[in-house]
Amino acid sequence: MNDNECVEFLQWALPQMRMRWPGFRKVRRQVCRRITGRLEELNFAGLSHYKTCLADHPEEWKKLDSFCHISISRFYRDKNVFLFLQDVVLKELAKKAETNRLRCWCSGCAAGEESYTLSLLWHHVLKPCFSAIDLEIIATDSIDTMLNRALKGHYAKSSIKELPEELLEAGFNHQNKEYILKSQYRDSVRFIKQDVRKKMPGGPFNIIFCRYLVFTYFDEKLQAELLEKILSRLAPGGALVLGKIDHLPCKTEKLKPWSKQDHIYRKVC
Numbered sequence: 685m686n687d688n689e690c691v692e693f694l695q696w697a698l699p700q701m702r703m704r705w706p707g708f709r710k711v712r713r714q715v716c717r718r719i720t721g722r723l724e725e726l727n728f729a730g731l732s733h734y735k736t737c738l739a740d741h742p743e744e745w746k747k748l749d750s751f752c753h754i755s756i757s758r759f760y761r762d763k764n765v766f767l768f769l770q771d772v773v774l775k776e777l778a779k780k781a782e783t784n785r786l787r788c789w790c791s792g793c794a795a796g797e798e799s800y801t802l803s804l805l806w807h808h809v810l811k812p813c814f815s816a817i818d819l820e821i822i823a824t825d826s827i828d829t830m831l832n833r834a835l836k837g838h839y840a841k842s843s844i845k846e847l848p849e850e851l852l853e854a855g856f857n858h859q860n861k862e863y864i865l866k867s868q869y870r871d872s873v874r875f876i877k878q879d880v881r882k883k884m885p886g887g888p889f890n891i892i893f894c895r896y897l898v899f900t901y902f903d904e905k906l907q908a909e910l911l912e913k914i915l916s917r918l919a920p921g922g923a924l925v926l927g928k929i930d931h932l933p934c935k936t937e938k939l940k941p942w943s944k945q946d947h948i949y950r951k952v953c
C-alpha cells in the first residue's frame with residue numbers, strides 16, 4: 685500500500701468513524717503503518733480486500749478506530765500555554781476559589797505528560813502562595829498502554845526536553861537514561877480509562893484540557909456534541925484549554941477568549 689492509496693482509503697473511512705481527514709494529514713504515516721500491519725496479519729493483498737472485510741465484519745471498524753488513536757505528547761507542550769496558565773489562570777482561579785479545592789480534567793492524557801506538567805507547576809511554583817488550596821487532577825484516556833505508562837511515570841529524554849531546568853530538577857530522578865517522576869507530583873493525578881465519545885468524568889471542573897483530540901481528530905458535528913458536554917462540566921469562570929491547531933466547532937456565548945493566541949477560553953459566568 686503506497687501513501688496515495690492509504691490517503692484515499694483514510695478519506696473514505698474516517699468520516700464513517702466520525703473523524704476528519706485534515707486532523708490526520710500530518711500523522712497519517714503512523715496510521716498507515718498500523719493498517720499495513722493489519723493487512724499483513726489478515727493476509728490481504730490490498731485495501732480493496734480490507735474494504736470488503738469492513739463491509740462483511742462490522743466489528744473490524746473498532747480495530748480500524750483503534751489504529752486512528754495518535755498518542756504524541758510531551759511535558760510542557762506549547763510552553764506559552766503553561767506560562768499563561770501559571771501566571772494568569774491558576775492564580776486567578778486560586779484567588780477566587782470558593783472552596784479549598786480546584787479541579788482539573790485532562791482529556792486524552794496520553795502517558796500523563798500534560799497532567800503531570802500541571803501537577804509540577806502547581807506544587808513546585810504556585811502551592812507555596814496558595815497553601816490552603818489543593819489541586820485535584822483527573823486524567824482520562826481510552827488506551828490501556830498509555831494509562832499504564834502514565835501510572836509508571838518513567839519518561840525518555842524526548843518527553844521532557846521542553847521542561848524548564850528548574851521543573852526538571854525539582855520533578856525527576858534521572859536513572860539509566862530514564863526520567864522518573866517523583867511520587868509527590870503523581871499523587872494528585874487520578875487516571876481513568878474512558879472513551880471521551882462515550883463517557884466523561886463528572887464536573888464541575890475549574891480547568892479542562894482538551895488538546896489535540898476532540899477538536900483535532902473528530903468531525904465537526906461530533907465536536908459540537910462533545911463541546912456541549914464539556915461545557916456542562918466546566919465551572920463558571922473556569923478555563924477550557926485547546927491545542928494550538930484546535931478551533932471551536934461553532935460560536936458559543938458560553939465562552940470568551942482568555943488568551944486568544946494560546947487557545948485558552950473562559951466560561952462566562
Ligand SMILES: C[S@@+](CC[C@H](N)C(=O)[O-])C[C@H]1O[C@@H](n2cnc3c(N)ncnc32)[C@H](O)[C@@H]1O
Pocket residue numbers: 753754755756757758761791792793794795797798824825826827830878879880881894895896897927
Ligand atoms: C495526540 S494525544 C494528545 C495528548 C495530550 N492531550 C497533549 O496535548 O499532549 C491524543 C490522546 O488522546 C487519546 N485518545 C484518542 N481517542 C480517544 C478517545 N476517543 N477517548 C479518549 N482518549 C482518546 C489517545 O490515546 C492519545 O493519548
